[in-house]
Amino acid sequence: MRRIALMVLCMLVTVPAHAEIYRWTDARGSIHFSDTPPNLEGHAAITVREPVTVPLSVNIRQSEKVRQSRQSVERLLHSKSKKRYAKAAKDEQMKASQCAKYRAQLDRIQMQLRAGYSNDRGNNLRQKRRKVSQLYGNHCVLD
Structure with a gap:
């Protein structure tokens, strides 16, 4: 039982995290990045490309x-x-x-x-x- 739980846990850990990234500018002109959308209007979702790997x-x-x-x-x-x-x-x-x-x-x-x-x-x-x-x-x- 433990082996099965350990295998499932390992498979879940190796799955890449797929979260959206949001970008917005505050009132002072600072740019912020976050994985949770802000409660403000004027934020944009950014698409992050996967890194290129060479065999x-x-x-x-x-x-x-x-x-x-x-x-x-x-x-x-x-x-x-x-x-x-x-x-x-x-x-x-x-x-x-x-x-x-x-x-x-x-x-x-x-x-x-x-x-x-x-x-x-x-x-x-x-x-x-x-x-x-x-x-x-x-x-x-x-x-």
Whole structure:
């Protein structure tokens, strides 16, 4: 007997409550909501829609799609960044090698100038040193 009463009670508890909701504005302009109609005129019944529920399987499928999209974007970004960093590293290596060549040229020209040449030869070496020094400054110091 108790089991039957308990089952009936559980079924009654799980039945959704269906009450009307009323809305009215009082003399001061405040808006009120209630489940019992007021004794005033000018109240309106409000229809409340049932909440939208999405089955768990739909949520799981949607989250799987989002996860796959994120993974594909991460793969694209990762591969592009690898290529970009590889290119940047290669460019940096080429720049370092070119800077080393400029530095070696400047050292060689400086040694030749110290050896003492005639004015014509010395002027040519100084002009060459200026050019190489400008290239070194533009490509290696300012960048």
